[in-house]
Amino acid sequence: MTTLVTPAASGMGPGAGPGTDQGWPPSLRPGMLPGTVPPDVPVPEGRKGWWRRNAVWLVLLPVAMAVAAGASSFRVWAFWWPVGLHHEVERVAVGEQAHLAGEYYDLGLDVPERANTTVLREIDATVTSIQQVDRLPPPSWGDPVTIPDGSVAYEVGMHFAAEPKTDLSGCQIVLVADDGTRYGESTTDVLGSSNRCSTPDAAGFVSARPEWDVTSFVLADPAAKITQVRLGFGGPEYVTFDVP
Amino acid sequence: MRHGRRRITWKGTALVVGGVVAGCTLVTYVPQDTGVDEPFIVEGAVGEVLDLTYAELTVTEVRVADTLAGVAEAAAAGGTFIVVDASWRATQGETTFVGAEVTDARGRRFWPTDQAGCSILAKAQPGYAWRATYCFDVPRDALDGATVRLARGDQGEEHAGQRRDAVAVVDLGISGREADELWQATETVSPQEPGYALASAGGSEG
Known part of the structure; x- marks a missing residue:
């Protein structure tokens, strides 16, 4: 005798019998009619291209690159930009007045009430004369300085006007030749003065009078053609005086 | 909004692995530490004016003491002092010349x-030209074939400060026989203070 074993139909409830529905389709939840689409089942879309799908990131990519380049170039503004004459704020001819304004961090060495503050230094400057000289005057202190062989000396006359107690430390009076060579960049001149924008009798590094005149001496190569005088206080701001 | 996880495909995997392999290959086989990182050596002899772009350098005299x-x-020297007188003339702007060392024939x-x-x-x-006197305390066997290396960049960290920059290497002209004679000599040298080189005697006295 052969026994036939028939498995129970899926979804067939106890009340199911001949002539009734055979049960829910596997993808259809209870309570939903056949033919309806569940709300969380993704509706097939038309396939977008790679460029459209990544449009946002493509727009952000150049922004990210700019930010990365800026972040990795911090040395430019942190170390290079503040030290040295990089920003020409005004350019005039010799004999004309230029206005130099720039901020600096004051340590309060000469004016204690300005200690540890950022101060705006403003000064009007005029190059009154520039000429070669055969001799150097005696320095305020130390031995006389002779003009070395293979060098010539320039005398630069300048007139300044500024509020009293304007900080003058770090003064640079630079002669620039037509080939870009910079003579006299040091804050100390050929006579040993480390306060080139102050009068020789100045007691400190701040101005004492509203207007005053100074003379500074610079060594240069005999063949140099001086085309500019630059004035700065360590930078980055400076003014340029074109030499005719 | 996309649903589900992105599928890992053979194409994507090959792209990533290929990129990594290509990068490793470049780093491994392209000589990245040569060429652009090397200093530009300007060789010369005592008394010769060397153009380093940023300065003109002359080693004017070499003595042993x-x-x-x-x-x-x-x-007093532990070995013997090599005293090198040099003259710098900057050509661009104010420059500090930091690099100074003597190298012997063995590379020390x-x-x-x-x-x-x-x-x-x-x-x-x-x-102007600026004079400086450098003094190096070296052992006896360092004299033969010694050179002096001068530059604006420092020589620390395997000459890191001199990469892609001009460097002067001047042969001190000491041969083996002269090295023995120099070692035997008992000289005393008074180094000159730094100052203007070749000052004019006819200049102003103020």
């Missing part, structure tokens, strides 16, 4: 001493 007599102190490097008024660096501007 077992004692240095400075203004404030004297110094000796840095300068600041004893007895000797210079370990120099600072100059365009418009």
Whole structure:
């Protein structure tokens, strides 16, 4: 005798019998009619291209690159930009007045009430004369300085006007030749003065009078053609005086 | 909004692995530490003017001494002192010349001493020549074939400060026989203070 074993139909409830529905389709939840689409089942879309799908990131990519380049170039503004004459704020001819304004961090060495503050230094400057000289005057202190062989000396006359107690430390009076060579960049001149924008009798590094005149001496190569005088206080701001 | 996880495909995997392999290959086989990182060596001899772009350098004199007599102190050599007189003339702007060392034939490097008024660096501007005297304490077997290396960049960290920059290497002209004679000599040298080179006697006295 052969026994036939028939498995129970899926979804067939106890009340199911001949002539009734055979049960829910596997993808259809209870309570939903056949033919309806569940709300969380993704509706097939038309396939977008790679460029459209990544449009946002493509727009952000150049922004990210700019930010990365800026972040990795911090040395430019942190170390290079503040030290040295990089920003020409005004350019005039010799004999004309230029206005130099720039901020600096004051340590309060000469004016204690300005200690540890950022101060705006403003000064009007005029190059009154520039000429070669055969001799150097005696320095305020130390031995006389002779003009070395293979060098010539320039005398630069300048007139300044500024509020009293304007900080003058770090003064640079630079002669620039037509080939870009910079003579006299040091804050100390050929006579040993480390306060080139102050009068020789100045007691400190701040101005004492509203207007005053100074003379500074610079060594240069005999063949140099001086085309500019630059004035700065360590930078980055400076003014340029074109030499005719 | 996309649903589900992105599928990992053979194409994507090959792209990533290929990129990594290509990067590793470049780093491994392209000589990245040569060429652009090397200094530009300007070789010369004592008395020769060397153009380093940023300065003109002349090693004016080389002496050997077992004692240095400075203004404030004297110094005795552990080996012997090689005293190098040099003249710098900056050509672009104010420049500090930090690099100074003697290299012997075996590649050993000796840095300068600041004893007895000797210079370990120099600072100059365009418009004049600036004199500096460097003193190196070296052993006997370092004299033969020694050279002096001078530059604006420092020689620390395997000459890191001199990469892609001009460097002067001057043969001191000491042969093996001369090295023995120089070692036997008992000279005392008084290093000159740094100052203008070749000052004019006819200049102003104020």
